[in-house]
Amino acid sequence: MPGDTQDSAIRVAGLTKRYGGVAAVDDLSFEVRAGAVTGFLGPNGAGKTTTLRILLGLARPTAGEAKIFDQPFAALADPVRTVGASLEISGFHPGRSGRNHLRSLAVLAGLPFSRVEEVLGLVELTGAADRRAGKYSMGMRQRLALASTLLGDPRVLVLDEPANGLDPQGIRWLRDFLRAIAAEGRTVLISSHVLSEVAQTVDDVIVIHHGRLVDEGPVDRLSGPQRVSVRSPRLADLAAAIERGGAEVSRSGDDVLIVSGLDAAQIGDLAFAAELPLHELAPHAASLEEVFLELTSDDLTPEAPEAPA
Amino acid sequence: MSRVLRSELLKLRTTRTALGFAVAGVLLVLLFVLVGVLSGNPRTIVDKRAILSIGDPLAVVLLIFGVVGATAEYRHRTVAAGALIVPSRLRLSIGRMVAYGLVGVAVGGLMLVVAFAIGLPLLADQSGPSLAGSDYVRAIVGSLLACGLGAMLGVGVGVLVANQVAAVTGTLVFLFVADPLIVAASANVGKFFFGSALMAVGGRGNGGHRLAFGPAVAVIIAWTAVVLIVAGWVDSRRDIS
Numbered sequence: 044m045p046g047d048t049q050d051s052a053i054r055v056a057g058l059t060k061r062y063g064g065v066a067a068v069d070d071l072s073f074e075v076r077a078g079a080v081t082g083f084l085g086p087n088g089a090g091k092t093t094t095l096r097i098l099l100g101l102a103r104p105t106a107g108e109a110k111i112f113d114q115p116f117a118a119l120a121d122p123v124r125t126v127g128a129s130l131e132i133s134g135f136h137p138g139r140s141g142r143n144h145l146r147s148l149a150v151l152a153g154l155p156f157s158r159v160e161e162v163l164g165l166v167e168l169t170g171a172a173d174r175r176a177g178k179y180s181m182g183m184r185q186r187l188a189l190a191s192t193l194l195g196d197p198r199v200l201v202l203d204e205p206a207n208g209l210d211p212q213g214i215r216w217l218r219d220f221l222r223a224i225a226a227e228g229r230t231v232l233i234s235s236h237v238l239s240e241v242a243q244t245v246d247d248v249i250v251i252h253h254g255r256l257v258d259e260g261p262v263d264r265l266s267g268p269q270r271v272s273v274r275s276p277r278l279a280d281l282a283a284a285i286e287r288g289g290a291e292v293s294r295s296g297d298d299v300l301i302v303s304g305l306d307a308a309q310i311g312d313l314a315f316a317a318e319l320p321l322h323e324l325a326p327h328a329a330s331l332e333e334v335f336l337e338l339t340s341d342d343l344t345p346e347a348p349e350a351p352a
Numbered sequence: 353m354s355r356v357l358r359s360e361l362l363k364l365r366t367t368r369t370a371l372g373f374a375v376a377g378v379l380l381v382l383l384f385v386l387v388g389v390l391s392g393n394p395r396t397i398v399d400k401r402a403i404l405s406i407g408d409p410l411a412v413v414l415l416i417f418g419v420v421g422a423t424a425e426y427r428h429r430t431v432a433a434g435a436l437i438v439p440s441r442l443r444l445s446i447g448r449m450v451a452y453g454l455v456g457v458a459v460g461g462l463m464l465v466v467a468f469a470i471g472l473p474l475l476a477d478q479s480g481p482s483l484a485g486s487d488y489v490r491a492i493v494g495s496l497l498a499c500g501l502g503a504m505l506g507v508g509v510g511v512l513v514a515n516q517v518a519a520v521t522g523t524l525v526f527l528f529v530a531d532p533l534i535v536a537a538s539a540n541v542g543k544f545f546f547g548s549a550l551m552a553v554g555g556r557g558n559g560g561h562r563l564a565f566g567p568a569v570a571v572i573i574a575w576t577a578v579v580l581i582v583a584g585w586v587d588s589r590r591d592i593s
Contacts, residue, residue, distance in 0.1 A: 100439050101432050101435060101591065101592050103589065117440075123436070128436050135428065151437045152355075
């Protein structure tokens with residue numbers, strides 16, 4: 044986006060939010076690159092919404108800070124043109140039409156009604172704009188929420204679980220929509236508990252669990268180091284030989300080893316030197332979903348609470 | 353502030369809530385005037401003044417209107433949408449309060465037209481002294497003030513409590529149970545509570561223990577200011593979604 048000269052659009056430092064004795068967000072720190080699309084990932088109850096609400100000045104942190112362009116949200120000179128956010132798809136009066144909902148926000152922001160028509164067109168909701176929002180389908184509600192975030196043509200978009208409740212067509216529409224938004228160079232922070240919903244759209248990911256940072260970085264890095272699956276009738280001997288070669292070995296089923304730390308050629312050489320037969324030698328990278336599930340694997344433990352509604 | 357005010361007025365125009373309360377107000381005024389004239393047999397100046405002083409019952413309706421409108425922002429989670437554009441929640445609350453006050457005055461004016469259109473011909477047929485011009489002025493000014501201030505106070509209560517059911521129930525219990533009990537226990541104390549003061553502004557009182565018009569207006573303004581300050585303080589510390 045023109046004018047985004049800072050490296051970080053969003054900076055969260057030591058953020059903590061406690062409800063009673065339970066930490067919904069626990070000493071969380073991360074940065075969101077300006078101009079990047081960043082996935083904010085974690086299972087339900089991980090503290091994503093609480094973090095976003097603090098970032099947007101809707102909740103007070105117990106400790107730490109969250110800033111947008113180095114300022115708390117409340118101190119932004121022109122919030123509506125800086126940040127567009129959608130936290131709740133039910134953030135409208137059910138008896139008010141979609142068009143009038145957006146018009147009330149436009150008046151509040153000092154924007155002309157023509158901008159309302161523009162964003163209605165962007166989210167393809169013009170035809171249903173005069174219907175009462177309470178009668179909208181889930182997909183239409185998501186589109187209305189997205190329209191409200193775009194009203195001020197903001198440099199930063201913060202979207203909380205925008206794919207929630209969408210059918211496959213809706214998810215595809217959302218993906219295309221986010222790609223178009225990202226192509227304009229805006230900074231986008233999009234939360235989700237389903238990595239596949241955003242994996243094709245994001246540049247970076249931030250993964251949190253139980254309110255704490257688990258991993259962050261480019262989405263490509265999240266796929267992790269390459270691993271090699273090896274099949275052999277003499278699996279135990281082969282495992283010992285590979286471990287002597289300095290690699291980590293784990294079993295997958297009765298006759299397959301998963302090896303990390305050596306590539307396929309090195310494993311083949313080791314097997315040849317040890318005179319061990321190989322029936323399969325297949326390099327593969329763990330899928331993003333596998334890595335995500337691995338990072339957030341203890342879901343059976345009690346979840347940290349999201350903020351009360 | 354004008355943007356907040358215009359946005360709130362647009363919101364009021366685009367749901368049926370205000371219309372519903374206006375209809376309820378018309379029915380209440382019709383009932384109040386017709387029952388007052390036809391069954392009350394008003395002959396004294398005080399009785400005739402009371403017939404046209406619709407601000408008292410109507411202010412209660414508009415107070416609830418304010419409570420419902422302000423709490424609806426939390427119930428439907430539209431309060432966050434506003435705060436994402438205007439981060440100062442106090443500014444939003446003040447704008448909402450002024451908007452509801454203006455609508456309260458407008459509804460009060462409409463109800464006065466209804467009350468006068470029905471009440472004046474009926475009162476003309478009653479015996480006893482006629483109302484003076486000052487009585488009409490007092491009925492009009494008092495009713496409009498009571499309606500406007502009632503709606504504003506309702507918004508303050510709504511922002512303070514946030515939960516719609518609790519706020520509406522609490523307000524009704526206070527007005528119809530606690531306030532009369534306080535007045536019964538000590539009229540000198542009770543006259544300073546907003547239920548009694550609204551009666552005094554609206555045109556009626558509780559016997560000889562009501563406040564005069566001016567002090568009653570001051571008491572309602574003071575209650576509104578106190579509730580707004582407390583509500584603003586509470587709301588600024590409240591996590592919203």
